[in-house]
Amino acid sequence: MRKILVVGAGQSGLQLALGLQSKGYEVTLMSNRTADEIRTGRVMSTQCMFDTALQHERDLQINFWEQQAPKIEGLGVSVATPDAGRAIDWLGRLKGYAQSVDQRVKMAGWLDVFVQRGGQLVIHGASVADLDYFSRAYDLVLVAAGKGELVSMFGRNAARSPYDAPQRSLAVAYVHGLGPRPEHPETEAVRCNLVPGVGELFVMPTLTTSGRADILFWEGIPGGPLDVFNGVKDPAEHLALTLELMEKFTPWEYSRAKKVELTDAGATLAGRYAPVVRNPIGHLPGGGLVLGVADVVVANDPITGQGSNSAAKCAASYLSSILMHGDKPFDEAWMKATFDKYWFTTGKPVTQWTNAMLGVPPxxxxxxxxxxxxxxxxxxxxxxxxxxxxxxxxxxxxxxxxxxxxxxxxxxxxxxxxxxxxxxxxxx
Known part of the structure; x- marks a missing residue:
């Protein structure tokens, strides 16, 4: 029985851990939070997963919330005019439905299942020194924690990373009470509202800790009129600011949001980060190697909604590569080939498209x-x-x-x- 350590309990880390566990591997998972801490904490993302990514969860039979989560059947694009009208407004139909499940619900649930199935869970924020020690006891160490000290092991790939600074300031609010779009009241859809020279507003249905909800997500060009959430700590103030900007720049969305309320005290999130592609193999001080997973090594701006989708696809790709490798050593050549398979099928197309959408459209x-x-x-x-x-x-x-x-x-x-x-x- 091969022993594998997975560091990080997000979409990719937990999906990989559960997948390996189901195939008979001895898996240890390191998380910096317990399931209850995740469940009662602040929202972590704006995930909307499309059919291919959802299928990876179905294949592992870990799609526990598929019946409760809204079935998103369309994706609409609106382009604002300078006087806050709409130059463009259309709805594309998805071949297979998409879904969004608050990661507080999903990751806490998956963590509980991993433990129930006999997985070893270590609650500890891992350092490089920790991994240096643990690596001697495991056949493979996978790093799926995309923030903090561990990321420093994976150097930036300048040739694949055109940006060295954040391209958007991000502000998220989970709300109850959003009305339907009057043009398609019967259709659950993601709405992408483009405000040229200012930024984007995304609206998407989700399942959160308190049931059906919607996510209001502003992406602002740094230094512009949407870049005003830095330092806003009060959730009520965050929501008021979100709605004020909607009224000014996307009044057609504001008109259905006048009665919204935050889903809970942890329903807001703000921040920014620079999109980056990193080298996939980390070298430990003692000579050991670790393999980076998903946004540890390919972190794109959320403008194209690919984060959780790429994480699911990366986990599925890595799982396949591990299973195919049998009992051979997980050496540097295997790690490079494993990442390259993911990069050329998913990482590169996503990065190219996302970086194109961040610029001024030709x-x-x-x-x-x-x-x-x-x-x-x-x-x-x-x-x-x-x-x-x-x-x-x-x-x-x-x-x-x-x-x-x-x-x-x-x-x-x-x-x-x-x-x-x-x-x-x-x-x-």
């Missing part, structure tokens, strides 16, 4: 977003790209590819090029 991307308001197949494909970001490679980045794709869809749908051009021009 004209052909504006054309694409505008045309999606006229051509439902374009809206649907864009929405489903959140599940499979690699699909953007064939039509999103190159102006000629975009033009060819739009012409092809317009022709197939019988739409005139003039009507598509009209929709595209309103996005500019």
């Amino acid at each position: 004209e052909h991307v504006l054309n694409l977003i505008g045309a999606a308001g006229q051509l439902q197949p374009v809206a649907n494909r864009f929405a489903n790209g959140f599940d499979n970001p690699a699909d953007f490679d064939s039509y999103f980045y190159d102006p000629e590819d975009t033009a060819d794709y739009l012409a092809e869809v317009a022709s197939a749908s019988g739409a005139s090029e003039a009507s598509v051009a009209s929709g595209a021009s309103s996005a500019e």
Whole structure:
């Protein structure tokens, strides 16, 4: 029986630990908090997981909240005008539903299950010195804790990390009492509201500790009008600021949020971090090696909602690589190959798309977003790209590819090029 240490009890660490446990591995999990501390603590993220990532949970039979969580069937994009109107407003339909489960619910639940199934849980904030000691007793050490001292073992890959500073300031509030969008009152959907030159507001249904809720999530360009949450400690003040900005920049969302209340005392979160890709292998002082997992080594801005999706895909990819390796040593060559498999299938496409969305959109991307308001197949494909970001490679980045794709869809749908051009021009 091979012994594996997993450090970090987030989406990737717990999914990997439970997956390895189910395959007969002797797994020790290190978490800096107990299940109860996680459950009663502050919200940690804005997770919305799409069908492929959800399937990895189903495959391990750890999709315990699938029946209770809202089934998100669409993803909508709105583009604000300078006078707070809407230049663009459309809803793409997802092939398979997405879901969001508050990580306080999921991680606490998974942690309990891991222990119930006989896993060894160590409640301790791990240091490099701790890992140096523990590594001698384990066949493999996986680091899935994306903050703190441990991350310093994984050097920044400058060639894959174009940004060295945060590109957005982040502000999250979980609320009860949000009304439906009047255009599609029957459809649970993620709403992406783009405010050019200012930032983005995301609204998504979720399941939290107190049941069905919604997440209000501002991403502000640093130094801009949304960058005002730093130092705001009072949850009520955080919510008031969130709503004030909604009223000013996205009044169509504010109109359904006038009666919202925070779900609980820990329902707000604010911060910022620089997107980064790191080298996947950490070298311990005593000569041992550790392998970084998910956002320890590929941390993207949440603008494309890929964090928990990438974490689930990374955990599934690593689990497959471990199982296929049998009883051979987990050496540096294996670690590199294991990360490379994840990088080229998931990490690279996600990083390319996310970094593109952080910049000022070029004209052909504006054309694409505008045309999606006229051509439902374009809206649907864009929405489903959140599940499979690699699909953007064939039509999103190159102006000629975009033009060819739009012409092809317009022709197939019988739409005139003039009507598509009209929709595209309103996005500019």
